[in-house]
Amino acid sequence: MRKILFVFIVFGLSACMKGESVDFVIFNAKIHTLGEKDQIHQAMAIRDGKIIEIGPDRQILNKYRFESSIDAEGKEIYPGFIDAHGHLFSYAELKLGANVLGCESEEDMLTKVHDYQNNAQRDIIIGLGWDHSLWGVSELPNNTRLNEEFPQTPVCLFRIDGHSALVNDAFIEKIVDIDSNIRGGEVLMTNGKPNGMFIDAAISLLEPHIPDYSIEEIKRELIGIQKELFGFGITGVHEAGIDFNELGILREIVEEGSFVLNVYAMLNPTEENKRFALKNGIFQTRNLRVRSFKAYVDGALGSSGALLKEDYSDKPSYRGLSLMSAKELNNLAEFCLDVGYQLNSHGIGDSAISMILDMCANVYKTKPDHRFRIEHAQVVDLKDLHKFADYGVFPSVQPTHATTDQRWIESKIGANRMKGAYAYKSLKNQLGMIAIGTDFPVEYTNPFYTIHSAVYRKNPKNEPVKGFLINEALSFQETLKGMTFWNAFSAFEEQYLGTLEPGKKATFVILDKPLNHTSNFMDNFSWKTYIDGRLVHSLE
Numbered sequence: 412m413r414k415i416l417f418v419f420i421v422f423g424l425s426a427c428m429k430g431e432s433v434d435f436v437i438f439n440a441k442i443h444t445l446g447e448k449d450q451i452h453q454a455m456a457i458r459d460g461k462i463i464e465i466g467p468d469r470q471i472l473n474k475y476r477f478e479s480s481i482d483a484e485g486k487e488i489y490p491g492f493i494d495a496h497g498h499l500f501s502y503a504e505l506k507l508g509a510n511v512l513g514c515e516s517e518e519d520m521l522t523k524v525h526d527y528q529n530n531a532q533r534d535i536i537i538g539l540g541w542d543h544s545l546w547g548v549s550e551l552p553n554n555t556r557l558n559e560e561f562p563q564t565p566v567c568l569f570r571i572d573g574h575s576a577l578v579n580d581a582f583i584e585k586i587v588d589i590d591s592n593i594r595g596g597e598v599l600m601t602n603g604k605p606n607g608m609f610i611d612a613a614i615s616l617l618e619p620h621i622p623d624y625s626i627e628e629i630k631r632e633l634i635g636i637q638k639e640l641f642g643f644g645i646t647g648v649h650e651a652g653i654d655f656n657e658l659g660i661l662r663e664i665v666e667e668g669s670f671v672l673n674v675y676a677m678l679n680p681t682e683e684n685k686r687f688a689l690k691n692g693i694f695q696t697r698n699l700r701v702r703s704f705k706a707y708v709d710g711a712l713g714s715s716g717a718l719l720k721e722d723y724s725d726k727p728s729y730r731g732l733s734l735m736s737a738k739e740l741n742n743l744a745e746f747c748l749d750v751g752y753q754l755n756s757h758g759i760g761d762s763a764i765s766m767i768l769d770m771c772a773n774v775y776k777t778k779p780d781h782r783f784r785i786e787h788a789q790v791v792d793l794k795d796l797h798k799f800a801d802y803g804v805f806p807s808v809q810p811t812h813a814t815t816d817q818r819w820i821e822s823k824i825g826a827n828r829m830k831g832a833y834a835y836k837s838l839k840n841q842l843g844m845i846a847i848g849t850d851f852p853v854e855y856t857n858p859f860y861t862i863h864s865a866v867y868r869k870n871p872k873n874e875p876v877k878g879f880l881i882n883e884a885l886s887f888q889e890t891l892k893g894m895t896f897w898n899a900f901s902a903f904e905e906q907y908l909g910t911l912e913p914g915k916k917a918t919f920v921i922l923d924k925p926l927n928h929t930s931n932f933m934d935n936f937s938w939k940t941y942i943d944g945r946l947v948h949s950l951e
């Protein structure tokens with residue numbers, strides 16, 4: 412009897428108070444807030460794209476008036492995933508060009524290029540995605556076979572990391588002056604003649620001859636990529652380096668309203684982009700924000716372009732490529748401070764990372780909360796590790812790189828340097844935070860692969876059995892934070908994104924399956940994805 416009376420009072424009270432209206436309510440959910448205290452709630456009231464309140468079903472359903480409600484069927488809700496390092500435009504170009512991703516031999520790659528050209532009939536063929544380590548060879552290829560297959564049509568095929576390209580002689584003929592001593596790059600030679608491999612800065616010799624796809628083609632692909640990302644519950648991307656014309660395309664589709672993905676775009680340090688930053692300062696239009704530059708300090712490990720302090724283990728007297736001097740990097744940092752931007756520096760080898768950390772030491776003196784980032788931070792000299800904490804430097808890493816590179820990394824850097832390689836746990840322990848992304852299209856966009864790689868340190872085939880450098884694994888909670896709140900923080904967006912709390916944007920994913928339902932994270936996707944309270948993806 413007392414119980415009945417109690418229930419009557421509670422519901423009676425609620426009915427009297429029920430009045431405040433919201434746009435909709437989600438109930439019967441497991442809402443992981445990922446806030447300070449990671450709580451799990453059942454229901455959420457949403458109005459004008461923002462979270463009004465989170466709490467038990469009864470509390471939320473009784474308190475608010477709403478036009479519609481969504482029964483989440485007991486599913487898990489997380490803040491929308493943010494990919495801290497992706498390349499929307501490279502991915503669009505990959506989709507428009509010859510896609511040679513995953514080819515297991517050079518012949519396989521050539522077949523794919525033929526297949527592409529049979530349909531596309533391009534005057535110049537551009538492709539992306541080969542990885543010679545999948546062909547069972549350690550040496551970079553030359554263009555002998557490419558010339559045989561394509562004697563007339565110019566072909567340029569970028570390696571998966573975009574840091575080198577294999578081109579045929581028909582393409583090379585277009586380049587008037589080949590300076591093989593280009594700074595920060597290499598044109599590989601055989602018998603005094605270019606053999607088809609152009610590395611890092613040498614790619615600038617190819618660029619004038621690479622045709623642009625039409626703006627309409629690129630927009631169409633970007634919209635397609637957005638759809639793919641929403642299907643995985645990804646609601647934001649930190650675009651890691653765009654030119655001024657690409658910024659223009661982004662602005663157009665954002666302002667047209669057809670591209671609602673949250674984009675934090677890093678600008679390439681070109682003169683046009685610097686003028687843009689000087690004129691606009693921190694720039695925002697709808698879901699696009701610009702407040703950082705990207706610096707390219709060295710190349711990538713796969714093509715031996717990462718700048719190391721000591722020789723490569725498989726290449727005596729060779730330490731990689733320096734794409735910027737310390738002075739140039741410092742000048743760019745000064746410019747960023749002047750315009751109120753962050754500087755996110757690509758640093759893969761221990762020497763490049765050291766140089767960036769020293770630059771940050773200077774910046775820290777004038778602006779401690781600079782949130783300058785090091786993108787990749789793949790091989791860190793353990794002696795430098797403490798500088799991440801000392802100078803407030805944000806590491807931005809891609810766990811799937813670790814599990815992909817495990818096949819060949821030790822042959823390049825040797826056992827000793829492995830202690831500081833892909834050292835995500837050690838890096839996270841410095842600042843207490845780490846930003847996590849994929850570097851798509853170098854790796855898959857799939858965030859569930861990222862969780863699997865970060866937590867188990869295994870590739871999608873579950874190799875190696877005990878995990879690669881397993882002591883550097885992140886916990887499940889750390890990984891989730893690294894894909895949401897810490898990423899928002901690394902972009903100065905933590906006030907409105909990254910956790911599910913009243914006042915924050917209603918940007919979240921309802922997962923199809925519980926995230927830790929088995930030891931397999933990979934077999935999952937989004938049931939429904941919302942951005943600013945708007946449904947952008949639904950399985951049903």
Ligand SMILES: [Zn+2]
Pocket residue numbers: 496497498651850
């Ligand atoms: Zn990248």
